[in-house]
Amino acid sequence: MANQRLKDIIKLSSEINTVQDLDILLERILHETRRIANADAGTIYIRNQDYLVFTHAQNDTLSSRLPEGKKLIYSTFQLPITEKSLAGYSAMTGETIVEDNVYAIEGKPYTFGKSYDEKAGYRTRSMMTIPMKNERNDILGVMQIINARDCGGLIVPFDDDDMLYVNHFAGMASMIIQKAQMTRALLLRMIQMSEMRDPRETGAHVNRVASYSVEIYELWAKHKGLPDREIQVNRDILRMAAMLHDIGKVAISDLILKKPARFSREEFEIIKSHTWQGAKIFMESQSAFDEAARDVAVSHHENWDGTGYPGHIDIVTGEILHKDSEGNPLPLKGEEIPLFGRITAIADVYDALSSKRVYKESWNEEDVYNEIRCLSGKKFDPDLVDVFFECLDVIKSIREKYPETEE
Incomplete structure (x- = not known):
């Protein structure tokens, strides 16, 4: 039994090693850690200097009280790394803490x-509180799993076996987290290059657009009855691809991107080229991520009714492949537009309208929603607009999770 449990954990570690996006990975790690110890709930904090930032939470009991398809909403906060809290103490000492009843902690520096x-x-x-460390024993974050359950569903203390196997899995997972953090940092560096050209492309903006896109996709996919495994893989790929939707702006001159006045027709044609210029970056490799990144970059300005851009063009050269009677590229419309591009289009416009920038104020919330409704069937896929409004509570919480550092 013990050997089989250990084999399952090793196999599980191999499976999560294929997840590339940091947020999707943390979500999966928390879910699987809870499963190992049959825990009802759990949270993850990621270290940011002298603080622990609350990033993920799961709770089976509270989730069961929600209408079907709805998710729990959590506010983002941070804890100082001190001995006053369970998570802070674990981060300070590097120790795993197990408490049978957190309401009756006595003789300890921390409280609940x-x-x-x-x-x-x-x-x-x-509650079990587990520090997540890299190979140098630096603290990456802290994970807490809550309310162990016996076979009958009754709440019981975590036992020694739970602690042994959870710590073993957390050790392997921490190495994978470090790799995902490096991938996220690389993506953000690419985005910073774009931000130098276009101040709208902030790290917070792309994280929000990516997170909105994942929520819209997941609910859409569940409505379509897609297999869970396919949904999980696509969530991972889409989140990273959506972060890079405007990466092609690195190829556009500052003189145009930062022009304070309205673009000329010729300048707007150059601006439009950021779609295929971005897609071209991902032409060489043929991974699922590269394909998704190409689709998002080239198609996130296509419109459902065929009035968007760039239409039927060669991604490598920008040459028109199919022309209309006036010599313009034949448009893409409807389901000709890749799904991930249609999703990212809604996410990008929603965030742009909702955000304050140096050149504009943010729109009133209801005005934003009315605009998206008005664009349904014109700019946006109407089915995806319906899904957007179904998961609006989660989308609002994402705005709080990734605020702009400077307004």
């Missing part, structure tokens, strides 16, 4: 705050 339980109508009892 009941405020979330009281607000959510939940009762936290048993």
Whole structure:
């Protein structure tokens, strides 16, 4: 039994090693860690200097109270790394902490705050707090799993076997997290190059657009009855691809991108080229991510009714492949537009309208929603607009998770 459990953990580590996006990875790690110990709930904090930033939470009991298709909404916050909290103490000492009843902690420097339980109508009892470390024993973050359950679903303490196997899995998962953090950092560096050209392309903006896109895709895919495995793989790929939707702007001159006045017709044609210029970056490799990144870059300005751009063009040269009667590229429309491009289009416009920039104020929330409704069937896929509004509560919480550092 013990050997089989260990084999399952090793196999699981191999599976999560294929996940590339950091947020999707953390979500999967928390889910699988809970499964190893049959825990009802859990949270993950990622270290940022002297703080732990709350990034992910899962709770089976609270989720079961929601309407079908809805997700729990959590506010983002951070904890100082001190001995006053369980997570902070674990990060300070590098120790795994197991408490059978967090409401009855005595003789310890840390305490458990009941405020979330009281607000959510939940009762936290048993808790395991696990530090996540790299090979140099630096703390990457802290994971907490909450309320171990026996075979009958009753809440019980975590036992020694739970601690052994969870720590083993957390050690392997930490190495994978470090790799995903490096991938995320590389993507953000690419985006910073674009931001130098276009101040609209901030790290917060692309993280929001990517996160919105994943939520829209996931709910759409569930409505379509797609297999869970396919959904998970595509969420990972789409999140990274959507972050790079405007990467082609690195090929556009500053004189045009930063022009304070309206673009001339010739300048706008150059601006439009950022779509295929971005797609061209991903032409050499044939991985699923490269294909998705190409699709998003080249098609996120296509419109459902065929009035968008760039239409039927050669990604490598920008030459027109199919012309209309006036010599313009034949447009893409409807489901000719790749799904990931259609999704990212909604996410990008929503974030652009909702965000304050140096050249404009943010739109009123209801005005943003009305504009998206008006563009349904014109600029946007109407089915995806419906899905967007279905997951609006999660989308609003994403805006809070990735605020602009400077307004």
